[in-house]
Amino acid sequence: MGEDDDIVKEFLIESTENLDRLDRDLVEIEKDPSSKEILGSIFRTVHTIKGTTGFLGFSKLESLAHAGESLLGLLRDGKLSITPEITSALLALVDAVRGMLSAIESTGRDGDSDFAGLIETLRNLQESGVSPPVSKAQSEHASEVAPETAESPVPLGQILIQSGQVTDEEVATALAAQQAGDPRRLGEILVEQGAIPPSAVRAAVEEQGRTQALASAANTIRVDVGQLDKLMNLVGELVLARNQILQFSATQQDASLVNASQRLNLITTELQEGVMKTRMQPIDTVWNKLPRVVRDLAVASGKQVRVEMEGKDTDLDKTVIEAIKDPLTHVIRNAVDHGIETPRQRTAAGKPPEGRLFLRAYHEGGQVNIEISDDGAGIDLNRVKQKAIERGLITPEQAAVMREHETLNLVFLPGFSTAAKVTHVSGRGVGMDVVKTNIEKIGGALDVHSRLGEGTTLKIKIPLTLAIIPALIVSSAGDRYAIPQISLLELVRLEGDEARKGIENIHGAPVYRLRGNLLPLVYLSHELETNGIPRSGSQASGTARANFAAVNIVVVQADERQFGLVVDEVSDTEEIVVKPLGKHLKGIETFAGATIMGDGRVALILDVMGLARRSSVLSEARERALGDERIVAAGQVSEQHQTVLLFQGPDDGRMAVPLSLVTRLEEFSQSSIERMGSLEVVQYRGSILPLVRVAALLTERRRKPRFVPAKPSIVQDGTLQVVVYTSEQRSAGLVVDRILDIVEENMATLQPASREGIQGSIVVQGRVTEILDLEELIHTHAALHLPQRGITQAR
Amino acid sequence: LATGKQFLTFFVDYLYCGIEVEQVQEVLRYQEMTRVPLAPAVVRGLINLRGQIVTAIDLRRRLELSEAEKQHLPLNVVVRTDDARVSLLVDEIGDVVEVEEDTFERPPATLDRNTRALIRGVHKLSNRLMHVLDTQNVLNLEVETKGPGSGP
Numbered sequence: 001m002g003e004d005d006d007i008v009k010e011f012l013i014e015s016t017e018n019l020d021r022l023d024r025d026l027v028e029i030e031k032d033p034s035s036k037e038i039l040g041s042i043f044r045t046v047h048t049i050k051g052t053t054g055f056l057g058f059s060k061l062e063s064l065a066h067a068g069e070s071l072l073g074l075l076r077d078g079k080l081s082i083t084p085e086i087t088s089a090l091l092a093l094v095d096a097v098r099g100m101l102s103a104i105e106s107t108g109r110d111g112d113s114d115f116a117g118l119i120e121t122l123r124n125l126q127e128s129g130v131s132p133p134v135s136k137a138q139s140e141h142a143s144e145v146a147p148e149t150a151e152s153p154v155p156l157g158q159i160l161i162q163s164g165q166v167t168d169e170e171v172a173t174a175l176a177a178q179q180a181g182d183p184r185r186l187g188e189i190l191v192e193q194g195a196i197p198p199s200a201v202r203a204a205v206e207e208q209g210r211t212q213a214l215a216s217a218a219n220t221i222r223v224d225v226g227q228l229d230k231l232m233n234l235v236g237e238l239v240l241a242r243n244q245i246l247q248f249s250a251t252q253q254d255a256s257l258v259n260a261s262q263r264l265n266l267i268t269t270e271l272q273e274g275v276m277k278t279r280m281q282p283i284d285t286v287w288n289k290l291p292r293v294v295r296d297l298a299v300a301s302g303k304q305v306r307v308e309m310e311g312k313d314t315d316l317d318k319t320v321i322e323a324i325k326d327p328l329t330h331v332i333r334n335a336v337d338h339g340i341e342t343p344r345q346r347t348a349a350g351k352p353p354e355g356r357l358f359l360r361a362y363h364e365g366g367q368v369n370i371e372i373s374d375d376g377a378g379i380d381l382n383r384v385k386q387k388a389i390e391r392g393l394i395t396p397e398q399a400a401v402m403r404e405h406e407t408l409n410l411v412f413l414p415g416f417s418t419a420a421k422v423t424h425v426s427g428r429g430v431g432m433d434v435v436k437t438n439i440e441k442i443g444g445a446l447d448v449h450s451r452l453g454e455g456t457t458l459k460i461k462i463p464l465t466l467a468i469i470p471a472l473i474v475s476s477a478g479d480r481y482a483i484p485q486i487s488l489l490e491l492v493r494l495e496g497d498e499a500r501k502g503i504e505n506i507h508g509a510p511v512y513r514l515r516g517n518l519l520p521l522v523y524l525s526h527e528l529e530t531n532g533i534p535r536s537g538s539q540a541s542g543t544a545r546a547n548f549a550a551v552n553i554v555v556v557q558a559d560e561r562q563f564g565l566v567v568d569e570v571s572d573t574e575e576i577v578v579k580p581l582g583k584h585l586k587g588i589e590t591f592a593g594a595t596i597m598g599d600g601r602v603a604l605i606l607d608v609m610g611l612a613r614r615s616s617v618l619s620e621a622r623e624r625a626l627g628d629e630r631i632v633a634a635g636q637v638s639e640q641h642q643t644v645l646l647f648q649g650p651d652d653g654r655m656a657v658p659l660s661l662v663t664r665l666e667e668f669s670q671s672s673i674e675r676m677g678s679l680e681v682v683q684y685r686g687s688i689l690p691l692v693r694v695a696a697l698l699t700e701r702r703r704k705p706r707f708v709p710a711k712p713s714i715v716q717d718g719t720l721q722v723v724v725y726t727s728e729q730r731s732a733g734l735v736v737d738r739i740l741d742i743v744e745e746n747m748a749t750l751q752p753a754s755r756e757g758i759q760g761s762i763v764v765q766g767r768v769t770e771i772l773d774l775e776e777l778i779h780t781h782a783a784l785h786l787p788q789r790g791i792t793q794a795r
Numbered sequence: 796l797a798t799g800k801q802f803l804t805f806f807v808d809y810l811y812c813g814i815e816v817e818q819v820q821e822v823l824r825y826q827e828m829t830r831v832p833l834a835p836a837v838v839r840g841l842i843n844l845r846g847q848i849v850t851a852i853d854l855r856r857r858l859e860l861s862e863a864e865k866q867h868l869p870l871n872v873v874v875r876t877d878d879a880r881v882s883l884l885v886d887e888i889g890d891v892v893e894v895e896e897d898t899f900e901r902p903p904a905t906l907d908r909n910t911r912a913l914i915r916g917v918h919k920l921s922n923r924l925m926h927v928l929d930t931q932n933v934l935n936l937e938v939e940t941k942g943p944g945s946g947p
Contacts, residue, residue, distance in 0.1 A: 479829065480829075528832035581848070584934075601843065602828075602841040
């Protein structure tokens with residue numbers, strides 16, 4: 001019995017995978033009806049299901065699969081050609097099989113429905129299309145047999161010959177008959193020729209199946225995710241133990257102990273990476289279901305939609321994959337249902353009748369970006385406003401002053417739906433707000449851009465993994481806290497006079513002027529009531545301000561709003577392993593979890609959204625943001641706007657780089673610079689960071705060779721200001737004379753470049769500023785092609 | 796063969812308590828804790844139990860006894876619950892004792908109403924009374940005692 005169960009379980013897992021492939025293949029074949037390869041794959045899948053179900057005694061499922069197989073047989077043999085009706089019927093077959101499989105999973109039986117109607121349809125389709133496009137089918141027939149034989153690891157004929165049951169010649173004649181167009185299989189031909197008994201063929205086919213199964217089983221195994229989680233936990237512990245041993249061995253003189261701990265270090269790191277990798281899955285595991293969804297929807301709504309994908313093999317942690325499945329499907333449905341117009345509307349608008357849905361996924365700065373764009377009607381801002389007023393979400397006065405981006409974000413409000421009519425797909429008002437909530441739950445963010453008549457793009461940013469995230473470690477009132485990097489915008493440190501005078505009050509609410517905009521401040525110790533003062537008191541009167549020596553402000557983003565979190569100390573960014581809090585602490589909204597630090601102690605992970613809610617930054621923001629013209633969240637500026645880092649370049653010139661390319665700003669002392677050949681490098685966070693001087697990068701207008709910087713960019717005390725940026729897995733430090741500011745600029749005014757390596761120039765703060773083309777420079781400058789491996793990993 | 800039940804015993808302030816050994820995973824010496832701001836006062840903090848994060852419940856506070864002296868470091872009795880492990884902070888660990896059903900008695904009606912839910916009864920040992928804790932109620936902070944604790 002137990003063994004039977006195992007077989008059934010394996011069958012279920014295997015079949016579910018097979019069905020997913022079928023979905024994909026069927027949508028493919030509709031696009032490319034002549035592809036023998038895809039048809040062959042479909043046929044084999046259905047055939048496998050039929051065979052196994054028969055063996056396991058699920059007769060209803062077997063007869064259904066059989067009907068499908070017969071129809072597919074005709075298609076494969078070219079006696080029928082694919083029509084939309086056939087595809088629909090086959091997709092219905094896939095759904096029916098899926099239903100039966102879940103029935104088997106829960107009850108052990110293949111359900112009560114015998115799908116007589118569907119079987120009938122499948123049969124009728126066989127009848128109706130019997131007039132075959134003969135000539136073509138015959139000519140292609142020969143080539144079609146070959147791949148099938150080639151795919152089997154050992155040809156059937158070979159097995160039979162080896163077992164001595166047939167001769168070479170007999171097989172050769174049979175094969176020749178097949179080549180000549182005989183639709184029967186090799187075994188059938190041989191039996192009919194009287195060369196061997198049917199039982200021998202059956203035995204040989206089984207043998208063939210065994211070798212095939214062995215071949216694929218040798219490379220992969222299935223592992224329970226729980227098992228991987230356990231492994232992940234153990235590796236986490238090992239990392240801690242490793243850290244302690246490293247700390248200890250650093251104080252010892254014993255060379256062999258130091259060596260052994262170094263080795264332990266290396267192995268642990270690789271083990272950690274390896275285990276992480278086992279949990280990674282390509283995003284395609286979610287995406288491959290989407291073409292089917294789109295196809296069904298398009299057929300139902302009389303639209304034509306083409307799905308294109310880029311970055312299918314972008315890896316994500318399994319838990320993240322699970323979490324984005326539903327939101328993603330919803331977004332896709334929305335795009336097809338509301339975004340893309342009917343062929344007639346499209347033609348009238350001068351677009352091709354077929355709509356295009358483009359999915360793109362890529363890694364960026366430890367996160368994964370997913371973009372879903374359509375070339376449909378776009379979002380009508382006026383309709384959005386109108387709807388929001390109707391639903392009482394905003395007032396007409398607010399609507400009048402709302403900017404484009406704010407208006408677009410209204411679609412994420414609960415209870416909002418612009419669909420003129422309620423369809424079975426979407427338009428019930430449970431839509432984008434749920435998508436937004438689900439994405440935010442896993443620490444992601446989303447943003448929408450739309451142009452009326454041209455289409456809509458939804459950009460989703462999600463963490464690579466939920467298990468290990470980069471976070472900033474801060475301390476407040478003697479405790480350490482981790483702030484997830486994803487909600488981090490920038491760090492501001494006020495010293496001396498600034499610390500005393502920089503913070504102002506609006507009737508007791510502390511604010512800081514960040515580049516002209518008022519940034520509300522939240523004192524962490526005050527919010528968490530760790531400073532011994534009940535929160536009901538005014539923040540400004542709190543003791544948190546007693547420390548005037550320096551004020552550390554962590555600028556974070558919660559929802560639409562940014563605010564400054566005032567902490568005692570800012571340490572460093574670290575990769576932390578996220579662990580859930582016990583049920584006793586679930587109700588505290590300011591914490592997202594906890595993590596174990598290198599010294600073995602526990603630190604809490606701050607939930608920035610929760611903090612914002614608690615400190616009422618958010619609720620206030622929701623009311624105010626609608627009317628507030630000035631405050632635009634940094635990450636969400638419209639396409640024309642870009643945030644750039646401003647610095648002083650050679651010859652007192654002003655230059656800037658897009659902030660999105662900058663990882664960190666660092667200062668290195670002159671003495672820490674080492675030379676590697678002609679390269680200047682520094683040791684930085686466990687690896688070697690090549691340094692590049694801005695002057696050396698650019699071609700001078702005057703014809704004076706300047707490869708080596710003529711004037712070292714020393715600011716004071718022999719420190720170098722370095723902009724660290726990362727592109728395509730490699731980092732480099734750009735040495736600049738002085739970092740000036742971070743500003744948001746309208747790139748629409750970009751003037752063409754006057755020299756290489758420059759994107760163009762704009763006017764910032766009344767001065768002409770050249771925008772460095774970092775991407776271009778990375779490709780052209782040899783210094784940046786230094787292989788990037790950690791020092792400790794160099795082998 | 797003994798038919799009795801085994802209890803791990805410990806002191807919380809002056810109270811001699813016991814819980815069934817089956818519920819106890821392990822006993823640990825004092826562990827450094829990370830306090831959790833805004834948490835109920837009975838939650839003393841989080842400890843790192845071989846890579847797992849475990850909530851530590853202050854039994855003195857839970858049973859509404861007096862606060863321990865600052866320099867006294869509590870010990871951890873780690874108990875298993877359905878969903879996670881929780882550490883109970885106690886003052887001193889006693890022996891594992893084996894008791895028979897017939898020494899058990901329900902708490903007297905005069906026991907403080909608030910703590911009644913947390914103490915299932917006592918076992919009359921030869922020299923003292925062992926309070927049998929209702930771990931489930933002790934760990935369920937919704938089973939209110941007298942209201943909010945005395946603050947962190």
